[in-house]
C-alpha cells in the first residue's frame with residue numbers, strides 16, 4: 001500500500017524488542033505504541049514523558065541523551081532516525097532501562113520493528129518545518145548547515161578521518177520513504193580500536209562489541225563479516241544526523257550539508273535554527289502542487305541565498 005505523503009502517520013499496534021545498552025551494557029526493553037495526531041514522538045520511562053525535542057537534550061557526548069528531572073534516556077538517535085526514515089509523525093516509545101538498545105549498531109532493527117507495528121495513516125495533515133534561510137554552525141574545519149531547497153529533504157555529507165579506510169567519503173541522499181531504508185538504515189556505528197579500549201577503561205561503551213559496531217584499527221576492519229557498504233561510515237553519519245535533526249520536532253523541507261559534523265555540532269545547528277525565529281516556518285501542504293507553490297514563493301529568496309552562499 002502506498003502511503004499518502006502529506007498525512008500524519010502513527011502505528012497500527014504495539015511492537016516491542018529487547019537488547020543491550022551500548023554505554024550501560026545493561027539489558028533494555030522498548031515498545032513502540034500508537035499516538036494521536038499532533039502529539040509528535042514522546043519517550044516514556046518510569047512514568048515520566050520526555051518529548052523528542054531539542055530542549056530535552058541533556059548530553060551529546062558519544063550519543064544523544066534526553067532527560068527530564070531525574071529521568072534520562074540515552075542513545076536515542078538510531079531509533080529517531082528510523083522513525084523519521086519511515087515518516088512516523090506520532091509515536092509513544094516506552095523504555096525499560098537507561099538507554100535505547102544498540103541492537104546491531106544500525107537503524108535496521110528499528111525499521112523492522114516499525115514494519116511489525118504497522119503504519120497507520122491519520123486524517124490529520126502533516127506539519128513540516130520549511131527552511132527560509134541558511135543557518136550554519138562550524139568549528140575549525142567542521143561545518144553543519146541547513147538551507148532552503150526545492151523538493152523535500154536532502155543531505156550531502158562529507159567525512160575525512162585521515163584514515164586509509166575512511167578518508168574523504170561523501171554521500172548525497174534524497175530523502176523519501178524508500179531511500180532511507182535502502183541506502184542508510186543498515187549502516188552501522190563505527191569506532192577506532194584505540195578509542196574503544198580507552199572507553200572501556202573509562203567504564204564506557206560497556207555493551208560495545210563487534211556485534212554492534214564496525215571497529216577499525218590503523219589499517220583493517222576487525223569485523224570478520226566486513227562492511228555492509230564500501231562507504232558505510234559516511235552513510236552512518238547521515239543516519240546519526242537524521243536522528244539528531246529529528247529533535248527539531250517535525251520533518252524538514254530543505255537541504256542539510258555537513259562536513260565532518262557529529263552529534264554535538266548537529267545539536268548546535270538545531271538550537272540555532274530554533275533560536276532564529278525567521279530561519280524556518282511550519283507549513284502544512286496537502287499535496288505536492290501545494291508544496292511547489294509554497295516553494296515558488298520562496299524562489300527569489302532561494303536565488304539570493306545561493307549567491308550569498
Ligand SMILES: [Zn+2]
Pocket residue numbers: 077078189236240
Ligand atoms: Zn550512530
